[in-house]
Amino acid sequence: MTERRVAFAVPGDLSRPTGGYEYDRRIIQGLRALDWSVDLVGLGDGFPFPPESVSGHAEGRLGALEPGTTVVIDGLACGALPDAVERLARKLNLVALVHHPLCLEQGLARDEAEELHRTERAALREVRQVIVTSAATAQRVGALFGLAADRIRIVEPGTPRARRAQGSGGPDVRLLSVGSVVPRKGYDVLFEALASMAGLDWRLDIVGERRDPACCAELEARLVRSGLADRIRFFGALPPGRLAACYERADIFVLASRYEGYGMAFAEALAHGLPVIGSGGEAVRATLSRAGAIYVEPEDSASLAEALQRLIASGSERVRVGDAAWQAAGALPRWDEAAARFAACLEEAR
Structure with missing residues (x-):
């Protein structure tokens, strides 16, 4: 039986308490429970506007992977590395995990949003597959970046079972x-x-x-x-x-x-x-x-x-x-x- 192995490339600190990182952690944990070998690849900080030193470091780490390796790149980094993604796609099976389009983040200057739209569009066109977290995001990603629907897959997050809230019990x-x-x-x-x-x-x-x-x-x-x-x-x-x-x-x-x-x-x-x-x-x-x-x-x-x-x-x-x-x-x-x-x-x- 062929070994089921994947590299998971993550920018920043995987332990950060945000929804995107929680999704990454849970999927990695779940894949390992299914007997997948998951290799973590840290890409550094500063995304989605990394300095050149960080971009170079990220490409170097990904480029050191064995040819033919399947690599999931978190969208926070993938969309910011279009040139590296184009080069790496020649030797690796690249999968982009897009939580939401980077260019739709609020608070960006117009030129920043336009640049992220350009770089994310270029990067996503080079990967083998794009995984998104909802049907609505699939539609938005397809329309924004000109991707055919058959290149996009939907994997909704899970929700852990929880104890029922008891409420505040106070006057407020x-x-x-x-x-x-x-x-x-x-x-x-x-x-x-x-x-x-x-x-x-x-x-x-x-x-x-x-x-x-x-x-x-x-x-x-x-x-x-x-x-x-x-x-x-x-x-x-x-x-x-x-x-x-x-x-x-x-x-x-x-x-x-x-x-x-x-x-x-x-x-x-x-x-x-x-x-x-x-x-x-x-x-x-x-x-x-x-x-x-x-x-x-x-x-x-x-x-x-x-x-x-x-x-x-x-x-x-x-x-x-x-x-x-x-x-x-x-x-x-x-x-x-x-x-x-x-x-x-x-x-x-x-």
Whole structure:
């Protein structure tokens, strides 16, 4: 039997607590459980705008792999290395894993977005296969970069089984948001919605990396101006155990993303039986089409406020929607299923 072996090329620190890195970790773990040999290849920091020294280091590490090796390159790096990908595609079976198109990240200057569109388009045209995390992302990637549908495969993330949330048990309704503090996550939209509900009893906990100093400073200034600073707490990134505790003591999950390639935090909230309110485009709409969730359009703070007011004001409504979320969670895909689908894609690409 031919050995099932794959190299997994990852930029930055694989242990970072973000959805993209969580996906990578879970797929690697799942492939190993299926008796695949997985070799990790660290590509360095600074993506998607790496300095030349990092780009050269990344190409050198990939170029040292044995000819014919199947290599999964995380999209954060793949889309930033078009020239290297073109050269490496002559000796390696390259598979791009695209969580969401780099050029759609919020907060980019126009010239940065245009450059990422150019480089990602060029890189993805050279790889043997592109794996994405949702049907909506497959459509978006195909349209943005001119890729035929038969070159794209979909492997949705899994969702771990979780204990049902018990709620805050206090006089204030505890809201929870989980996502890096960056413009794409729409915290400014959420704060605008919450500013219209100062008369209701609520508190908001935000868990996620504070990796964009300018975004963090703008949000903190907005909180001071609105008078909400004492009702909203930023926790930064938390280890899995403390994050699970945040879900378990929350009453409502809300995230006002402008765009998501899938939206793993929404699925995790459903798995905890939390009422979910969210936005983020077609991939999130699909995740939140299940009972127990309310979808609003991105940047629609008025509709977001209406949905929040409905749940904050009524404990019985929160219980009803939470019960529906808990039931819907049983239909969410699991990580072992995701790993099996990913493995099938790799077999096809070999």
